[in-house]
Amino acid sequence: MKQVLDVSGLTFRHSSKKRWLKKPEIFSLGPIDMQVTKGETIAIIGQNRSGKSLLAKMLAGAVEPDEGNIHLMEEKYWSVRHRAARKNADITGIRMIFQHSSESMNPGITVGQILDEPLRLNTGLSDAERKALIADTLVKVGLLREHIYFYRHMLSDGQQQRVALARAILPEPKVLIADEPFAALDPTIRSQTVNLILKLQQEMGLAFIFISHNLGIVRHIADRVIVMDGGQIIESGKTETIFRWPQHETTKKLVLSYQSLIPQQTLR
């Protein structure tokens, strides 16, 4: 059991000041503590506005937390006191697939250039080596080598999802975070993508954290589940434990709504 990611006391506060004709809005997240081990799959579930996406973005570095520390492989990855730490740290360690993967790609450049950028900036590979690596990765995620010449709008949703996945796994991260990666896909493509990610996870040994509303997939692939509500982790544990013996009221409702689709099973 090797710890890859160690998050402690991660907090985010948002409060807009009271203005004329406007109520002050207060939203706070955390403090969040979580540990992730190598090769583990963790699912984050919860209602809308419970802070799931925000947590994912904070882990990936897209949003700056107000307090807390993130350690990656025992090394300081992010902390408020050492903002500069992220510059020195291996920033390819955590990669994210965003909720709208098509929107998260620059429409003005080709897939080849999109995939080339993280490699060019983070590795010392030569042009030819990078090109070969990109072609290999495209094949690995089930696309063709020719797709490097395509622009984002020429690809279908499933293909865009695969490009986003390829971009995330290219620099060989330790942790892959995905925000509702399966939401927009039809069941066939969805199961293909799930299998693809599981396969890559086995090959590369990366930890996979994902957000999903689809409890069927969560139960199928997650090792551990984190339930969030109102910016707090209200329950976490092994998948089967959570699904069989939910403790918290919100968790019970979530699990019940899922199990009402499967009539032969009852809550104990």
Added chain:
Amino acid sequence: MINILLRYTILFVLTLLALSALSFTLIYLFPAEPIINLTGITPQNSIQHDALVRQYRLDSAYLIQFWHYLEQLFSGNWGYSLISGQPLKEEVLTALPATVELSTYAMMIVILVGIPIGCYSGLRAYTNADFTINSLSVTVYSVPVFWLAVLFILTFSLQFGWLPLSGRLNLLFDIPSQTGFLFIDILLADDVDTSLAMRDAFLHLILPTLSIACISTAAIIRITRRSIIDVLNKPYITAAKARGLSNRQIFFRHVLRNALLPILPLMAMQITTLITNAMIVETLFSWPGIGNWLIQAIYQRDYSALRIGMLAVSTLVVIITISIDLFNRLIDPSREKFESVTI
């Protein structure tokens, strides 16, 4: 690719055809006799009148007349001015370059000043610097161009006497018109003190250029700012941030190009405003351009000149608009290849 070019060519030809049809109908719509409106020559007697009517085919059907009119336009016979009696082609070709020159310099100022300030303001959105720039640009944008020009004249020419009041060049310089573009003409001219003439031409240029450029710059600043803010809110910028790119890298790699592509057609629309403003400002500064020439034609009821002037200016605007749109289509990868062609 060939399809796109073909579409734009067809659009271009059709637009020009409609414009020339309009200018042809003006022959019959203007108050004087059609033959006078068409040629600019007032026949002295009925024999000359009949000869002109036969020469310009005004006795045949309208379609044949129109066809003949197009032939005349292409062969360079644009008629004569009613007032000066000069061939209109020569008059237009000396006046148009002056306007084009003025608009080009103004457009350069607009792009070189407007886009960087707009980018800065967009990157610092909703800060005090942004609010200052934004309110200044709204103020300048709402100032009428003729009033601004008069204000400039009052301040810089009359009050302080720093800059010349009117014209393109001091009358002491005798520069033969070869290309119509003053700076090139000065370089081509013999026995003229080139540096002195250049300096004088530059001083004459400052006020008109500035008064045209101010308003369009204000518009471009606000368009650019909006576009930058829109792009900054796109998920791919968040994704770039998550990948650990610095702000500088994000701006130059992902923001700039995506922000400027959609505003290129809007800039093309600014060019038409710019030319219109140039025509107004020309009158105030006695700039010998097409605007000044057209206003004179209106005052003097020079119908044949009005007809050709309208055609020349609108052709210029159509050429610029269509070519910028085509350019934008060629460099913007996300525009659909089958999207229909419009101006």
